[in-house]
Amino acid sequence: MPPLDAKAKIALELNGEPVEVAFAPHKTLLEVLREDLGLTGTKHGCELGECGTCAVLVDARPVLSCLVLGLACAGRRVKTVEGMAEGGRLHPLQDAFAELGAAQCGYCTPAFLLAAGALLAENRRPTRDQIKQALAGNLCRCTGYIKIYEAVELAAARMRGEKAQPARETLYGYP
Amino acid sequence: MATRRKTAADRPPDRLTAAFRVVGKALRKVDATAKVVGATKFADDVALPRMLYAKLLRSPHPHARILGIDPSRAAALAGVKAVLTGKDLPIPFGILPVSQDEHALAPDKVRFVGDPVAAVAAVSEETASAALDLIHVTYEPLRPVTDATDAVTHPEPRIHDYGDGGNLHKLIDLEFGDVAEGFAAADLVREDLLFFEGSTHLPMEQHAAVADWSPDGKLTLWSSTQTPHYVHRALAKVLELSPAKIRVIATPNGGGFGGKSDPFSHEIVVAKLAMLTGRPVKITLTREEVFYCHRGRHPALMWVKTGVKRDGAITAMHFKSLLDGGGYGSYGVASTYYTGALQTVTYHVPRYKFQGARAFTNKPPCGPKRGHGTPQPRFALEVHLDKIAEQLGMDPAELRLKHLVPPNSLTANWLRIGSMGLGPCIRKVVAGSGWKEKFRKLPHGKGIGLACSSYITGAGLAIYWNPMPHSGVQLKCDRGGGVTVFCGSTEIGQGSDSILAVIVAEVLGVDPFDIAIVTGDTDLTPVDLGSYSSRVTLMTGNAAIQAAERARDIIARHAARKLELPAERLAFAERRVFDVENPARGLSFADAVQLAEAAEGTVGTVGSYTPPASPGRYRGAGVGPSPAYSYSACVAEVDVDPATGIVRVPRIFIAHDVGRSINAATVMGQIEGSVYMGLGEALMEEMAYRGNRNVVHKIPSLLEYKSPTTLEMCDVVTYVVEDPDPNGPFGAKECGQGPLLPVPPAVANAVYDAVGVRIDVVPITPEKVFKALRRKAKGEEPRFGPTAFPDIPWPDPTRVPPPWEGGDGKAVPLTPGASPGLDGARIPGHAPGVRDR
Structure with missing residues (x-):
């Protein structure tokens, strides 16, 4: 059997910083991030490209890191959930997800945050339907997605500079 | 036996009515930041050298x-x-x-x-x-046993060498009053057969x-x-x-969801x-x-027979369930009892008979999934009641409202009901959805359906019967004003860590984010039995209240001496301890802790919780009792395409009686998440096997096991109803499982309203609707559903007279023709004191 662990080395931009990493060449980006770079914020739900839980941004586009070879990321820009908060401050999406309880168990959350971030980078004022379309590849079993939509809308408003607050029905239900 | 522990009922009633500083607010969860930055360490994130x-x-x-x-x-x-x-x-x-x-x-x-x-x-x-x-x-x-009916007809070869004979794992026969007499007194007796397909948690x-x-x-x-x-x-x-x-x-x-x-x-x-x-x-x-x-939802075949008066009052109910248990026991004995336990806690059932069976089959074991054993019978019961209402010419909402179980009462099977907010829940969804303007009045293809439910807030009896508490909390106050709470509860996303912080913050007057939470570690934390049966808020909450009140008493003693006030005049709020009559006169919480520590040493306390004893004392009475029951009402809107049978659910109205909301944001999330999972079970989720090909799972993947994505999930209109229960911490009851239960029957009832066919099976997939529509077009019974319930060798029944027939919660000996305690008993239309709010 040929050695599985003869390592390959690549350079990439990870969360805004240049990084070099060596890993067995068959490894997926998911495995390289979690096992060789120690970034366990990226999760996995199937490792078959079915659930969206492992989504990260490559060159600002959401990709399923379980279906991308680490080698394919040489010279690319990769962003994970660990790179969202800057200077000790939460990204507006992270802040809104925390505020509304859009993260329940939190396992699918990193991927939702990154996918929503990619949407807002292209569309500052998405409709509810556009949010649903953008997040249709990410499964969540806890929230029923409602708090996720509301958090994306709240964050989008704040990122546009509006002093938005959650609706009463969002936090307390209808009277 | 243990000495009776202090319960919420022993505390002054102001706990249920007081104005709260922290409880009930919409707060971030204490672990929310870790989760949104990807810092939470899940099990697969643990890596050790070598x-x-x-x-x-x-x-x-x-x-x-x-x-x-x-x-x-x-x-x-x-x-x-x-x-x-x-x-x-x-x-x-x-x-x-x-x-x-x-x-x-x-x-x-x-x-x-x-x-x-x-x-x-x-x-x-x-x-x-x-x-x-x-x-x-x-x-x-x-030879493999492929499903429950196959297990009934093929006792050999046996999958296990224990159980109630052949491939039947468990047989139950319970009788609360003479149901035959009850059926005889009815104006209408109806029977229905329904099937609830198995589904899995899919965390x-x-x-x-x-x-x-x-x-x-x-x-x-x-x-x-x-x-x-x-x-x-x-x-x-x-x-x-x-x-x-x-x-x-x-x-x-x-x-987790039970998985x-x-x-x-x-x-x-x-x-x-x-x-x-x-x-x-x-x-x-x-x-x-x-x-x-797996350990997911048991596939359940159910037969239900109910007698009613013209006004919808139930005279008797007989319910049978046959569960496909899979290859091992798991929680299955409890699951089987649960398919018969909670039929009595929503509408008054004066006489009730339950027969339940669980079969071993050669499939992954079934167990507890969100709602544990109760979504299946709730589906059967609520569809059955919809059909009864139609036969009686009654509005299904009115039928339910007229016959609600009264609060503070006992049921036929000896469950003690405390607060009961189902009436307000029904009114909320009826008003919000425009029910009266829409029911049976929408154009063909559009429909609206209603269903209700109830769920336990923790099981009254633990898995291991012993006199020790079900939940324990230790609490430590730091000199700097921080507090650490230790509890064996496990955070599965439902927000249990935050519940501890909110409750302790309320009692000690500190900020929830001043509190460190240590949970789920058998070395560090006192035992809590776990995150199942919606027990955590009530049980850890009561234990946390007791620990926090003990700490407050210690701190107050020394603050009172310093302030030269009686301790009863002290309030704890805003990180201060102060005179309620002159709030300017006071100390910081940290200073008060230091006084207490100087006088008495480390300020540390414990609290524990044991549920109240259940009045039922028959064999089988261990499943069903709970310190408090939550209630839910649901109205579902559907669009059915008669050409394809495809059902879309645009919107669901859900009202849930949570007793008291501890963290409003978490309550909303639990209710919406329950509706989501109920919708998945109603429309698409199923554990399906190739029975003719080696009993292989058809679809063990996230792609092929269909669960709702953002494109299938409906809008949800949520109403939070608060009918505080004296057994709950500040009156709180569960909210993480109950709101799932009414969704599948509400959708099924709405499909009937839309296109006039009864789908007596979940999931309600397009081919089932299509087949039922074809039958309707041919003039056959407009229905898709099971047609037979197999003959099962039921054991002799355990006969327990209901409370209103002179029973004492114990079974009576089997004496054919005469049941002590039943002599001369009349069938009551209602238990006394029906409250209609």
Whole structure:
């Protein structure tokens, strides 16, 4: 059997910083991030490209890191959930997800945050339907997605500079 | 027996009516920031130096004897450090004391495709996987039992050599009053047959566990488990270790929903492999393996017969269920009882008979999924009532409202109801949805349906019957004003850590974010039985109140001396301890803690909670009692395409009586999440097997097991109803499971409203609707559903007179023709004191 662990080395931009990493060449980006770079914020739900839980941004586009070879990321820009908060401050999406309880168990959350971030980078004022379309590849079993939509809308408003607050029905239900 | 512990009912009633400072607000969860930055450490995120990786070899046969296992080639592979087979772990285990029928690795027989038979620890997952291919197992296939009806008709070959005969695991027959007399007194008697397909939890996190063995004989296991206490018990039993030498750490669960509530093969295997190799061992199940762990919703065939008066008053009900249990016991005995326990807690049922059966079949074991054993009968009952209302010419909402179980009452099967907010819940969804303007008035293809439900807030009896508390809390006050709370509860995303912080903050007047929470660690935290049966808020909450009040009393004593005031005049709020009559006069909380610590030493307290004793004292009375029952009402809107049978649900209205909302944001999330999971079960989720092809799971993948995505999820209009229960902390009841229950029947009733066909099966898939529409067009019965309930050798019934027939909660001897306590009893239309609000 040929050695599985003869390592390959690549350079990439990870969360805004240049990084070099060596890993067995068959490894997926998911495995390289979690096992060789120690970034366990990226999760996995199937490792078959079915659930969206492992989504990260490559060159600002959401990709399923379980279906991308680490080698394919040489010279690319990769962003994970660990790179969202800057200077000790939460990204507006992270802040809104925390505020509304859009993260329940939190396992699918990193991927939702990154996918929503990619949407807002292209569309500052998405409709509810556009949010649903953008997040249709990410499964969540806890929230029923409602708090996720509301958090994306709240964050989008704040990122546009509006002093938005959650609706009463969002936090307390209808009277 | 234990001395009775202080319960919420012993506290002054102002706890239920007081204005709150923290309780009821919409707060961030204490772990929210860690979750949104990706810092939360789930089980698979644990990595230790020199760690090995384990893999399980699973059976390709649904039912077979193991004639031999040869692991020698695997053991010889470079990089393999240990191989285990069934003979290495001969002691059985199981979650319930009555069904210790599992082995970590099957020693002599496999019972489903996916049953683990051998395990390998190696330097990498790839090596471990390669080693599995080198293990040679010789099987002698046996006839597989494919479903519950097959189990009834094929008692041989037996899957297990215990149970209630043949391939029937459990048979139950309970009778509360003479139902025949009740049916005779009815104006209408109706029978229905319904089927609820099995479904699985599908947590986004695959189960994972890491074990570490120290040369001093100490075992540590990190695991994505909802029940570290029961894993602790199982490890001690199977590995023959002192519990004092085992530490189980429940990592935050990436979703549970009941699927991580059993002790599992893989947890025991990595522990044993760590002991053998002296190195840490990790296992992370593949998604396919998660389907084999299962323990999900039991497929349930149900028959229900109800007698009613013209005004809809129920005179008697007879309910039968047949559950497909899969290959092992799991929680199945409890699940079976639960399919008959809660029919009585919503509408008054004066006489009630329940017969339940659970079959062993050659499929992954079923167990507790969100709602544990109650969504199936609730579906049957609420569809059945919809049909009865139509036959009586009554509005289904009115029928329900007229016959609600009164608060503070006993049911026919001796369940004690406390607060009961179903009436306000029904009114909320009826008004909000425009029910009266829409029901039976919408154009063809559009429909609206209503259903209600109730769920327990924790089980009154623990799995192991002993006099110890179900939940314990330790609390420590720091000199700087911080507080640390220790509790064995497990955070599975439902927000249990935050509940502890909110409750302690309310009592001690500090900020919830001043409180550090340590949970789910058998070395560090007092026992809490686990995150199941919606017990955590009520039980840990009451324990936390007791611990916090004890700390408050200590601190108040010394603050009062300093302020020269009676302690009763002190209030705790805004991180201060002050005179309620002159708030300017006071101390900081930290200063008050320092005074107390100087006088009495470290300020630390404990609190515990034991549920009140249940009045039912018959065999089987252990399942159903709860300190408090939550209530839900639901209206579903549907669009049905008559050409294809495709059902879309644009919007669901849900009202839930949570007793008291502790953290409003979390309550909303639990209700919406329950509606989501109920919608999935109503429309698409099913554990489906190829019965004719070796009982292989059809679809063990996230792609093929359909669950709602953003494109299928409906809008949800939520109403939070608060009818505080004296047994709940500040009156709180559950909200994480109950709101799932009314969704499938509400959708089924709405489909009938839309196109006039009854789909008496969930999931309500397009082909079922289409077939029913075809039948309707041909003038046949406009229905899709089961047509027969098999003959089951029911045991002699346990007869228990209901409270209003002179019973004392005990069973009476079997005396044909005469039942003591029933003589001369009249069938009451209502128990006294029906409250209609």
